[in-house]
Amino acid sequence: ETGVTQTPRHLVMGMTNKKSLKCEQHLGHNAMYWYKQSAKKPLELMFVYSLEERVENNSVPSRFSPECPNSSHLFLHLHTLQPEDSALYLCASSSTRADTQYFGPGTRLTVL
Amino acid sequence: QKEVEQNSGPLSVPEGAIASLNCTYSDRVSQSFFWYRQYSGKSPELIMSIYSNGDKEDGRFTAQLNKASQYVSLLIRDSQPSDSATYLCAVKLTGTASKLTFGTGTRLQVTL
Numbered sequence: 227e228t229g230v231t232q233t234p235r236h237l238v239m240g241m242t243n244k245k246s247l248k249c250e251q252h253l254g255h256n257a258m259y260w261y262k263q264s265a266k267k268p269l270e271l272m273f274v275y276s277l278e279e280r281v282e283n284n285s286v287p288s289r290f291s292p293e294c295p296n297s298s299h300l301f302l303h304l305h306t307l308q309p310e311d312s313a314l315y316l317c318a319s320s321s322t323r324a325d326t327q328y329f330g331p332g333t334r335l336t337v338l
Numbered sequence: 339q340k341e342v343e344q345n346s347g348p349l350s351v352p353e354g355a356i357a358s359l360n361c362t363y364s365d366r367v368s369q370s371f372f373w374y375r376q377y378s379g380k381s382p383e384l385i386m387s388i389y390s391n392g393d394k395e396d397g398r399f400t401a402q403l404n405k406a407s408q409y410v411s412l413l414i415r416d417s418q419p420s421d422s423a424t425y426l427c428a429v430k431l432t433g434t435a436s437k438l439t440f441g442t443g444t445r446l447q448v449t450l
Contacts, residue, residue: 326387
């Protein structure tokens with residue numbers, strides 16, 4: 227599936243590093259999402275952007291900072307993360323006229 | 339009570355049998371329901387969506403929705419080893435435009 231792409235696919239970072247995750251969708255959608263998936267937990271919605279405006283922020287710590295410069299691109303900026311932030315970070319997109327979300331391949335993040 | 343509940347499994351079925359995966363949800367007026375398949379280390383992949391009471395068939399997959407009982411199920415006929423994965427149930431809850439709430443998933447193992 228190449229409709230939603232994410233880079234990098236794997237990331238190892240120290241707690242003092244700053245890094246960014248990138249997501250790009252080629253489906254003509256206008257809503258984009260960041261999810262966190264940890265072992266044995268349901269997918270946790272972090273942020274929702276609709277028409278480039280953030281419409282939801284689920285009490286995510288400020289060390290995660292999203293950016294949506296246009297309807298095709300979504301970033302997640304990471305700063306001074308904790309080891310418990312290690313997880314699979316998934317980007318998804320959808321049309322605001324429909325509910326179906328399509329996921330990218332994810333970024334496996336490890337915080338040392 | 340969790341908003342979307344699934345038995346974590348593993349559910350083990352022999353090759354060629356019918357696998358039955360169940361999901362219950364707490365919001366009586368939810369309108370949209372989705373089943374995603376997630377292979378280990380991969381991102382969720384949409385299998386089916388269902389919006390109306392009754393059955394919806396797509397190849398070997400049948401989704402069943404019963405809004406009065408607040409459950410949605412997925413049947414997989416003629417199960418194959420390649421169906422071994424975690425199946426995620428997702429529900430669009432009322433008043434949560436484009437937001438999906440996911441269950442923890444049921445791990446299915448199809449044995450030879």
